[in-house]
Amino acid sequence: MPELPEVEHAAARLREAVLGHTIVRATVLHPSQRRHFPPAAQKAVVGQRIERIDRRAKVQLIHLANGAVLEVHFRMTGDWEFTPLADPAPRLERVRFETAEGVRVSLVDGRAFGVVRLHKPGQFVPIVAGPEPLTDDFTVEGFIASLAKRSGPIKPTLLDQKLVAGVGNIYASEACWEARIHPATPANTLSKARVQKLRDAVRLVLETAPSGRYYARDDVNERDIWRVYGKEGDACRRCNTRITKLVQAGRSTFYCARCQRR
């Protein structure tokens, strides 16, 4: 799934492809997108130059010349595809932007969960999310204070974007494994030392995430990337115990019952 490293990479690809370009057409190709990006918004971006592209949490922010901001969230399966206008459109294209410079920017999104939203000039509200995990804002002290208020199991708690930005289901399992913390441990029962370990683990798994697109990444066997995610029944790399799967808050969690203790 596109989590922080993948979204960062997608934003970089988008910058490389169309920063400074002028949008000449925006088209919605899937009904689910019409709710968020209606025809009036599609018209409103025409003629606008792409001035800046930022990322905050898992959201890409495309700043247009008139001060409007296009907010793009890939959710589960979203990704960018860039093609010359003369080429056939990609499969599973949900939203299309065409630039005066001849580039077709397609939001491809199999499950159509992705969201494109336009904030009119002066109406952009900053994304509500916790500290960026790979910056100095993600402090041990702040993390300890946040977790002290949370009594739920630690792994689903890590998915709360207000706690720390950009961690998704895969890296939450991976971080708990790195920190040797059982995913069901109540967040507010973790010692300061273990919170510090977890904070370091979150940073480690995000920093060492494979670069490149998660989607259509065909040069690597995805299952080989992760330590525990998707590895139910496989041997733990540390202790050889079989990896266990459980469901927390409707999401799969993978962990080693031997080296991840409560």
Add this chain to the structure above:
DNA sequence: TGTGCCCTGGTA
């Protein structure tokens, strides 16, 4: 704090 919903391609 937990559950169900939105969605549909891929897989068993």
Add this chain to the structure above:
DNA sequence: TACCAGGGCACA
């Protein structure tokens, strides 16, 4: 052909 995957949101 049925089921699974899950980010974020609304709701209980």
